[in-house]
Amino acid sequence: MTPPILEARGLQAGYGEGLVLRGVDIAVRPGEAIGLMGRNGMGKTTLIRTLLGQLPARAGQVLADGRDITREATFRRAQRGIAVVPEGRGVFASLSVMENLLLAARPDADGRTPWPLERVLTTFPRLAQRARNRGDQLSGGEQQMLAIGRALMTNPRLLILDEATEGLAPLLRDEIWRTIRTIREAGLACIVVDKTVGAVLSVVDRAEILVKGSLVWSGRPDALRADPELMHRHLGV
Ligand SMILES: Nc1ncnc2c1ncn2[C@@H]1O[C@H](COP(=O)(O)OP(=O)(O)OP(=O)(O)O)[C@@H](O)[C@H]1O
Secondary structure, rough: OOOOOOOEEEEEEEEOOEEEEEEEEEEEEEOOEEEOOOOOOOHHHHHHHHHOOOOOOOOEEEEEEEEEOOOOOOOHHHHHHEEEEEEOOOOOOOOOHHHHHHHOOOOOOOOOOOHHHHHHHHOOOHHHOOOOEHHHHHOOHHHHHHHHHHHOOOOEEEEEEEOOOOOOOOOHHHHHHHHHHHHHOOOOEEEEOOOOHHHHHOOOOOOEEEEEEEEEEOOOOOHOOOHHHHHHHHHHH
């Protein structure tokens, strides 16, 4: 069987004296979409940061395609096709939409470009309309689309979206969810973190619930929806 694109085994990490992740096992296979769920402060962002190498692992392993990358630098992981749309977006304010996109462009590790500029602009028609506008002239929703567009320009195999719809008006949220669905249908693997539980469950293949740095439940979205008590206890809905 093809090994997972990204995997954690017994992963522990934290800040200062405190341990946040208490031995997490998780794997994302090619084309799979995972919803990483849990109440505030349970460790979702910490897990993503540790998978990306932005925070060191204290114990356990991170593997990419079956290879141990626990000590590998963040930029090397990005070269392996792991792209992130961070909380807070990271768009260059003084550059145009087009410049933001072109600056991010690079082929994948095999030299292919499944996401050329034209495809990104077709996926986000709003970005095409705003091509000459500066990053700081965009609405919050447009900035978010640009952040996702920039990630796609790196031709990733796995896209990690942390709070992709945070702070956006409902209509813009719907537009972001529609594009995430399009990206999914294109076969790109994703990890999605978002407070809108219903929307996350509508786009992922599997949900994983974190409680105090441990994964306590993993399963299909319909199994989670069918268990209101579980949803209430761990997700507060
Ligand atoms: N830079 C930091 N320094 C110290 N503690 C931190 C830091 N970042 C997060 N924490 C703590 O680590 C724990 C997990 O936080 P994390 O941000 O990973 O949770 P989360 O599940 O992503 O929650 P949220 O939805 O609120 O972002 C929390 O107790 C938080 O206070």
